[in-house]
Amino acid sequence: MPEFYQYLFSGLTNGAIYAIIALGFSMLFAATDLINFAHGEFVMIGALILVTLWPVMGLPLPLAFVITVLATGILGIVFERLAIRTVKKPDPIVLVIITVGAGIFLRGVAMIIWGKTAKGAPPFSKMPPLEIGGAYLLAQSVWILGIVLATVLVMHFFYSRTLTGKAMSACAINKRAASLLGIATQRMTLLAFAVSAALGGMAGVIIAPITMNEYEMGAILGLKGFCAAMLGGLGNSWGAVVGGFALGIAEAMAVGYVSSSMKDAVAFLLLLLILYVRPTGILGGKAIARF
Amino acid sequence: MLTIRNLKCWYGGIEALSGVTLSVGQGELVALIGANGSGKSTLLQAVCGLLPGWKGEISFEKVPLNKKKPQDIVAGGICMVPEGRLVFGPLSVLDNLKLGAYLRYRKRDHYGIKKDLDKIFSLFPILAQRSGQHAGTLSGGEQQMLSIGRALMARPKLLLLDEPSMGLAPLVARLIFDTLAELREDGLTILIVEQNARAALMIADRGYVLETGRMVLAGKAKELLADEEIKRAYLGKDYARFTEGRA
Numbered sequence: 319m320p321e322f323y324q325y326l327f328s329g330l331t332n333g334a335i336y337a338i339i340a341l342g343f344s345m346l347f348a349a350t351d352l353i354n355f356a357h358g359e360f361v362m363i364g365a366l367i368l369v370t371l372w373p374v375m376g377l378p379l380p381l382a383f384v385i386t387v388l389a390t391g392i393l394g395i396v397f398e399r400l401a402i403r404t405v406k407k408p409d410p411i412v413l414v415i416i417t418v419g420a421g422i423f424l425r426g427v428a429m430i431i432w433g434k435t436a437k438g439a440p441p442f443s444k445m446p447p448l449e450i451g452g453a454y455l456l457a458q459s460v461w462i463l464g465i466v467l468a469t470v471l472v473m474h475f476f477y478s479r480t481l482t483g484k485a486m487s488a489c490a491i492n493k494r495a496a497s498l499l500g501i502a503t504q505r506m507t508l509l510a511f512a513v514s515a516a517l518g519g520m521a522g523v524i525i526a527p528i529t530m531n532e533y534e535m536g537a538i539l540g541l542k543g544f545c546a547a548m549l550g551g552l553g554n555s556w557g558a559v560v561g562g563f564a565l566g567i568a569e570a571m572a573v574g575y576v577s578s579s580m581k582d583a584v585a586f587l588l589l590l591l592i593l594y595v596r597p598t599g600i601l602g603g604k605a606i607a608r609f
Numbered sequence: 610m611l612t613i614r615n616l617k618c619w620y621g622g623i624e625a626l627s628g629v630t631l632s633v634g635q636g637e638l639v640a641l642i643g644a645n646g647s648g649k650s651t652l653l654q655a656v657c658g659l660l661p662g663w664k665g666e667i668s669f670e671k672v673p674l675n676k677k678k679p680q681d682i683v684a685g686g687i688c689m690v691p692e693g694r695l696v697f698g699p700l701s702v703l704d705n706l707k708l709g710a711y712l713r714y715r716k717r718d719h720y721g722i723k724k725d726l727d728k729i730f731s732l733f734p735i736l737a738q739r740s741g742q743h744a745g746t747l748s749g750g751e752q753q754m755l756s757i758g759r760a761l762m763a764r765p766k767l768l769l770l771d772e773p774s775m776g777l778a779p780l781v782a783r784l785i786f787d788t789l790a791e792l793r794e795d796g797l798t799i800l801i802v803e804q805n806a807r808a809a810l811m812i813a814d815r816g817y818v819l820e821t822g823r824m825v826l827a828g829k830a831k832e833l834l835a836d837e838e839i840k841r842a843y844l845g846k847d848y849a850r851f852t853e854g855r856a
Binding site: 481484485487488491492494495496497498499500501502 | 657659678679680683684688689691695696697698699700704707708709711712714759760763
């Protein structure tokens with residue numbers, strides 16, 4: 319039984335990260351019908367900015383955290399302004415390919431700024447691991463789960479309690495009707511990009527201490543997040559959370575009980591399976607429910 | 610109040626409106642009737658700023674609306690109830706109404722919004738009963754009421770309605786038209802686009818008839834109702850004679 323718990327903890331930790339990346343994919347898709355394949359690069363940039371600000375420059379962690387999230391959010395705004403809004407004929411397929419290109423560009427810029435060597439970061443706190451049922455839960459995992467949970471709650475509050483959140487949902491449901499009510503739909507798109515990129519940056523921050531941070535880390539994280547979003551139902555925020563944890567746990571179990579070479583295969587096997595059995599995802603796609 | 614002169618619109622190269630002139634005065638209820646594809650909805654979309662690239666003149670309270678964004682036009686006091694209602698299905702009825710007052714929330718007019726919400730609920734009591742429900746679960750008629758209520762929450766000076774009776778049971782459609790007549794009595798200016806010409810002309814002060822992008826007739830609603838040509842083309846006066854021979 320201890321090893322089951324161990325796999326479960328590892329799955330929950332990874333799942334939380336996938337969940338928050340998937341949330342970024344999903345909320346942007348809901349608001350703009352766009353899959354941002356550069357999303358993983360925001361995770362990478364978030365991790366590298368944190369590594370620079372905190373262990374290297376010595377800023378206090380909370381401050382570095384906030385600056386990183388804000389910086390990636392602003393990068394999301396710049397991305398929308400320069401690469402998305404300037405497109406004359408915004409067909410979805412054109413925009414998706416632009417995001418792929420932007421991802422490659424961001425990776426290149428990151429390589430120039432931070433170089434090719436991987437950097438590490440210490441855990442957020444120096445507490446010893448917790449022992450539960452014979453298995454060990456890292457303090458960083460507790461941080462990750464806590465931060466992801468808090469973020470999900472904040473997002474839920476934003477969508478269900480604030481006027482801006484509701485206006486954003488309205489834009490996602492029907493842009494035309496929303497603009498007839500005086501909602502500035504372009505500004506809502508911009509806001510969606512900013513929040514989505516900031517979520518990516520936050521994923522980078524919390525993952526930095528448990529991985530090697532280098533310019534290429536974004537691609538696979540982005541794909542995993544995308545799988546999780548599809549798994550839960552693209553455009554459905556709760557679906558992104560469910561999909562993220564399902565993917566993380568399935569991956570950890572496959573690694574533990576089958577073979578560690580299965581790790582990346584699991585995500586794509588699950589994706590194929592879900593597309594085959596239930597193409598709208600576990601909780602259903604965009605139209606059915608959101609936060 | 611609303612003046613349209615020589616309006617021309619295109620839908621991807623096809624001329625949908627070729628030089629239409631129309632005006633709506635303060636406190637009037639004006640009906641714009643015409644068959645499918647005559648350009649009625651196009652005209653409303655041009656007024657709301659949803660159809661850029663029109664030529665001619667549209668002005669509201671003497672301010673030209675050229676190149677204005679939809680949100681600026683709403684802020685200026687024009688609100689549209691779109692064709693097909695377009696309520697936000699996954700949001701609650703109350704949230705739909707609140708979003709109607711989006712620009713007023715930005716101006717912190719909370720007291721006025723609360724009062725208007727009560728007014729909408731007394732206008733359409735069924736919305737008050739269902740205020741917590743998802744808008745998508747409402748019936749077609751209730752959704753139409755919600756769509757009208759949502760537009761009224763912006764406190765417009767001019768209300769535009771695109772086919773409000775479409776797909777509704779006759780009784781519900783009549784309720785909607787009665788409500789519009791009531792709103793007009795309270796001083797609201799209304800421009801309504803309808804295929805149900807008789808119902809629209811019954812409550813209207815004046816009417817316009819649009820045919821393939823051109824204005825073919827204009828006049829007092831009562832005169833239009835009595836006009837032989839309109840009876841034949843839009844009011845279905847000959848319908849009985851037409852079917853008799855076949856039965």
